[in-house]
Amino acid sequence: MEIFGIYGASGFGREVMPIFKATNVPERSDRRYVFVDDDEELGDTVNRTTRISQREFLEFDAIEKTLAIAIGDVKIRKRIAQVFSKKQIKWGSIAAPSSTVLHDVSIGEGAILCSNTILTSNIKIGVHFHCNLGSYVAHDCVIGDFVTFAPNVMCNGNVIIGDNVYVGTGVIIKNGTRAKPLVIGDGAVIGMGAVVTRDVPTDTVVVGNPAKPLPRKTP
């Protein structure tokens, strides 16, 4: 038996499973596709695909297990990836037929490229990248591990993004230059619709146009 899992049977997972099935080997009696999700309330089947728990996936008797984590939240995705780090599984990468990858793009394992996404040229991306519907990454960008682009993110050229960064829907990131790339630090969160015109410090939430840090809440 071979098993192909999508971790997360919520919104994003249900969007990604049809792409996974359509772009991968066909299902047959000794090859199964499953959702891996720990929420019992979802039932045993989600969108006509069997749902099993993390434990059941780990214990499943299969010669090969392939898994992709379709959970947008950066911290949850990283935590789940760590659980599997020493297990005998292969990370699956998923690319919608309408996604485009041009020249000299290196991309780590576990990536999910949704429909109408574009990665142009001379780009380096870490592991478990999510590029949701219609987002693009332009030339000479470097993106770290566990980065999520929500739908319609426009990341222009010469931008450096650290690890564990969440970029919300419709964000525009201004281009940097070869001499001075625009840098978004590790753990930053870019709020929906923000226009990022300058560097974003590590672990900072920015919102608005031009994007500015959210004032910290006073206790």
Ligand code: UDP
């Ligand atoms: N989930 C899980 N185990 C965890 C954390 C999350 O099975 O340790 C599942 C959770 O039950 C939910 C999905 O992952 O079904 C995450 O869904 P959410 O709507 O938060 O994410 P999205 O689909 O929007 O990325």
